[in-house]
Amino acid sequence: MSSSAIPAPRRADAPPSAAGISATGLRKSYGEKTVLDGIDLSVPAGTVFALLGPNGAGKTTAVKILSTLISADGGQARVAGHDPAAEPQAVRAAIGVTGQFSAVDGLITGEENMLLMADLNHLPKREGRRVAAELLERFDLTDAAKKPASTYSGGMKRRLDIAMTLVGDPRIIFLDEPTTGLDPRARHNMWQIIRGLVSGGVTVFLTTQYLEEADQLADSIAVLNNGKIAAQGTADELKRLIPGGHVRLRFSDPAAYRNAASALREAARDDEALALQLPSDGSQRELRSILDWLDSAGVEADELTVHTPDLDDVFFALTGAGKTQEIAR
Structure with a gap:
């Protein structure tokens, strides 16, 4: 991917960078099943945070609470300085969410997908076209802008998906397994994009299936298991917890x-x-x-x-889920 695909610094008229993400004692149950059992999280602004955990650990539930999609049963959270429960609109104005499954509409062109997002963000027509064109260029999608998104490769669709998320200039982005299904080259290109976002002051909350991805990208990592945070720290700090070198x-x-x-x-x-x-x-x-x-x-x-112990060893030791390069969702 060309250098133009790396996001540039945020627009001069964008609001100043807000606070990151924090949660204290966050709880959520479905019936008798406790999904989150009082978790604490802290994500400084302008950093990448990776949440890892086996299937059913509660990662997606945590993302949904922090992004205002569902409410917590207990605990407190702050996202961009706002309470997701009490100030959902303020939180939504500050965040972008890219789910595991693409939100791209394959029946329309890449440009039309971008303009649709501009409309949803209530941008004036001229401003919407300007922002769409800027983002398509930055994500190396200008040549494909007039083509139906159904003709895009997996990597192109993922880049378009994130470009659509950026239309509203969010300062915090939740990326739910952004590289699942991508080939190694497209995955590394996506890592470059994420690094570019953070260098522009964006805070990234990442869930991923790939241990190498968390190791490469994350400033801090938390391992979620049975609804609790089993460990939290930098990749090197987590590796030092585990014997076996x-x-x-x-x-x-x-x-x-x-x-x-x-x-x-x-x-x-x-x-x-x-x-x-x-x-x-x-x-x-x-x-x-x-x-x-x-x-x-x-x-x-x-x-x-x-x-020396790697994140595979850390994950296995903390969750008992079996040593594997990929973590179940």
């Missing part, structure tokens, strides 16, 4: 493997793969110590790999 040594010579295994009795053995696994935090000091020992013992490993 190790160094793996693989040998092609069985004799060298046996010698190393005899000397490194604390190492876990994999006799079939001729590999040893040593607990390690992956620090330079530990790696140097292992390499010095191999050198002094005259043992040569064919491969040395370092594993």
Whole structure:
């Protein structure tokens, strides 16, 4: 995608950046099932916040409450400085919501989709056309603007979807799994767009299926499990919560493997793969110590790999949902 697809800074006549998002003791139940059990969230303005969790954890419910689609049973929330329950119109004026399923109408053109959103945002005709043209250019959709949206690729539809969300110049955007179903190139393009939004002062509340996505984009992450926040912090802070870092040594010579295994009795053995696994935090000091020992013992490993806990490990440890690259919604 060309550089023109990266959103530019907000318009000079836009309102000043408002506060971010916060929630304290947020609760929601459906019948006897408690979906949110007193969660606390804090999202500073101009940052990306990622909410992760297994299927049924309550992520979508939290988004719906914060975006005024449903009401909470208890607790307090502030979005752009307003209470979603008491001031829903003020919150709606400050936010944009892009759901998991595209809001794009495939029967009309990309430009017509944009102009429809301009009408819904009560922009004057001339202003609506100006904003639509600006956004289509910024999201690299000008050449396709006159074509039916049904002819767009998945990545183009997702870009149009977010462009439509930006027509009202929201300062806070909720993105519900924005890259689901996109190929790797389109996904990386979408990441570039999200980074561009944040550099322009927009606050992004993101739910995602992809752990790598949260790791790449989020300033802070919360893991929601059984209606509660299991952990919250930066990606690095969450990774430090989880033990399991190790160094793996693989040998092609069985004799060298046996010698190393005899000397490194604390190492876990994999006799079939001729590999040893040593607990390690992956620090330079530990790696140097292992390499010095191999050198002094005259043992040569064919491969040395370092594993430090990643968000996969964090998610598995906090939710017990099974290690996987994708998180169920």
